[in-house]
Every structure is written in structure tokens, then in C-alpha cells.
Amino acid sequence: MKVVLEKVFPLAATVDNAWQLMQDIEAVAGCMPGAKITERVDATHYKGTITVRLGPAVMSFKGDIEVVDLDAAARSLHLIGKGADTSGTSAASMDLVAAVQASGEACELVGKSEVTMSGKAASLGGRLMGPVSEQMLKQFVANFATRLQGMQPQPGAVPASAAPGETGSQPQPQPHAVAPDPSPPPPELNGLALAWAVVRDWLRGLFSRKTA
Template structure:
């Protein structure tokens, strides 16, 4: 299935591109995701997913197949697997930045998702809703980071600028993202979430 997501970065396209490649600044913007390694064009990541009182961990890996600064486009392949289960997913992810004005950039993300195991039984709608809510939270936190950077750049010498308040948590609340109606389906759907997080991994690796 194909998933399409977009969000706005409140900065010019060059600033947005550089900011999205600043690991230390934006890694906390994504709930539940931790970059565990990055070597050359390959990376690994882990994701913690919370389902009520139960917490599950997922491992993912990926590699860049294209990274073009001139067109502000990157393509990665990514895959994820439940640590204690048989579900898995893989994706080809294309992320492109588009200038919307002198202080606005749109990030368009296309994910070509392939799923196997129990998660394949569930519809596109649930995974689409989860991915949108996660990316919306990421974008909100990213806006806070960029606003803080802008304030720091324009601050007078010696002036102290407060650090941004990031709302990302150490785990993805799957019920909060998918909603109560998918309670019985949420665990297998989490396999799809790891690949959606792969979208964000592009933005948190350098």
C-alpha cells in the first residue's frame, strides 16, 4: 500500500534541510524512536510502543538509496520486525522538501509499504491514521525546535534563550494514536507503525 503524508516546516528550504539533518536537535521530536547506529548510508533504530499497560519493543533498519541536496530529496529502504513476534514490514520511503515561501517549507513523504504476517489483515485506514498522528506530533515538536533556533540566532549577545519544550514521549501510545476501536487489533498494527517511524528516521539521521 502507498501512504502519503505532508507537514510544514516554518523555515526557508535550506534552513529546513539543514535542521532536519541535525540529529541532536530533532531526535527528541519523535515519540518512542531511538537511533541506535548509523554507519555510512545504513542505520538501525528501535521503537517502543505502549498498548495500555503493555509495552512492546521493535527493531528497524534501513539504508539510503538516494540523498540529493540540490533537489532536497532522499529515498531510503527500511524494514522492521517485532522483537518477540513474527510480524514484519518493509518500505521504500521518498521524502521531498518543497519551498512554500521565504519562511515555509512543505515536507512530502511517500511510503510504499509491504506488510506480512497478521498486520496484513488490517486495512490501510488504521495505519494511515496512526502515521498521520505521529507525524503531526513530530511536526509540532519540530516547529518548537526551529522557533528556538531562530530566537537564539536573533538574540543579543549574552541573552539567554529558553530551550524548546518537546512533548515527545519515550514510547508511542498506540491506543492514543489509533483510537479505542482498534484495541483488539492494535498489537499487530504496531508492526506497521515501525515502518512509519522509518519515515521519521530519515529526518533524524545525518
């Protein structure tokens, strides 16, 4: 079963900060609930895991991530990930192309992903796979945006600089700090919670049409 998603998300951050974060593969992976980089093989190959809960069942996937292309001029990233459930009953793969584009003083995250699942995971997901994948993407972007906010200078922040005529001086503590890193995503992806979010959004749209 394959799902193709093409989305554009506005981000309240500069394009330079967004691109800086996008180049950090471990941080990007950490924005996906339940996902984690476990090993960096080399500059373009990683090993990782993602854990998904479907009611009482917990599925843990282990796989490989390849950075196919990292284009600084286009500020784009191309990743391919492949993995299998540790029980050997399911397999999944993802082909992702993402880019950040300037939009005024802020920027946009533009992405296209192809997600393919087979085995038990595909049979459990069924027709909900597409909507659930969209909810997963929304959670990922929300976490990505939160990390970006942690990179933005806070109002009143004073850049560190050496006094005139001094060289080799140590930077002095500043009265204002950059916002701390956000709380980590949940250790596992709750598939039923995502399914409920899909149903909730569908009901909201249904009643909106009736009252229009």
C-alpha cells in the same frame, strides 16, 4: 498490509534551516514518538528501535535504516527502514521520500511514505492502520517543526563577531540565545491514544457536517 501516504505540511522556518535538520538522521528519527537511533554503522546505515504500546501490550521493533539518497540540489531525502518485533511475531518496513521546498519566506515539507506491516501488528491495527499512520505523521511533523523553531534566531539576537583588527579572539557570550532544544518525544508510541485521535477527528467532522 500496506499504507501509502502523500502529504504536504507548511513549516514556519527557512528552507535552509529545514534542510539542515533533515540531513541529521538521528534528529529526524528522534522526531518520531517511540523511535531511537541506537547505532551508526556508517554514513548511510543505522540501527534503531521503535516501541509501540497497544493497551497492556508493548511491542518493540528493532531494525535497520538505509539512507538511499541525500540530494542537496533537490533538498530531498530517501530512506528505507526494515525491522521486526523482538518477539518475532511482527515485521514492518517503510520507504520514505521527503523534501523541503521554499514557500515565500518559509517552506513546506513534502513527503511520500509506504508503510508495510505483517504479523501480529497488522492484525491488531486492522482498518485503523491508515488513519493511525496519518496521526503518527502529524506527530512527527509537529516534533520536526518544534526542533526547527529551536534553530531559529530569537528576536534581538546579536551575531558573534570579532572586534575590528582582532584575529583569533574568542567569541563573547551574547545577551540573547537561540531557543533550547524541545522536550524529547514520548519513549513509546501509544497506539490507543492515536486511535482515539482518529475517532475524535472523525466525530468532529461528522458533527461539522450536521451543523452545516
